[in-house]
Amino acid sequence: MRLSRNQARKRRKLRIRKKISGTGERPRLAVFRSNKHMYVQLIDDRSQHTLAAVSSQALPDQQGMNKDVAFAVGKELARKANECGIEKVVFDRSGYYFHGRIKAVADGAREGGLKF
Template sequence: MKTSAKLSRRQNIRYRIRAKISGTAQKPRLSVFRSNADIYVQVIDDVNGFTLAAASSRDKDIAAQTGTKSEKSFLVGQAVARKAKELGIEKVVFDRGGNLYHGRVKAVADGAREGGLQF
């Protein structure tokens, strides 16, 4: 199966980003995965290999909301920030996953910042 140039370019960007950043227990990685329909966010401790907190646009409270995908992405950012704050996490490293920092990915970052996380 032949992959498109756009997908392979995004994959190369993703590998380059992951080579530079890594999450610890004190400053975990906020990883964003964006599909065509939904967006998923995880707070990851890469040293121990654990997902500390997660949220997605498929969560019941967010999926019940009406609005655009960008508006729901903002709510996902706020939800993951709320869960991280409950665990005592203040600072994170942002991993956009090879996506452009624009649109839904930016909305997640803005929601997480408004929720109290520092990048």
């Protein structure tokens, strides 16, 4: 029987998460994409703490669910990471394909100064 789109994404997510984890010096940049919003977090998996988080809901001047909003979310997360003294991260796309809004978040974070 064929997997649903969400089940296939969760299977890809588990396959990715076996290989990557975040540390205090190089946290994991986790992305979640819903139909309406984008959520990104910097996570230290060793101490199980979220170091910084941004969502498209927290950005007052951004409306909608397009690539421009995703780019702004990535840039805002990079700003918060720089305040915490974080320069390098591990990108966790959470099983989503690397295009569209996921790629826009990554591009915004890179433009903001994060390296991955």
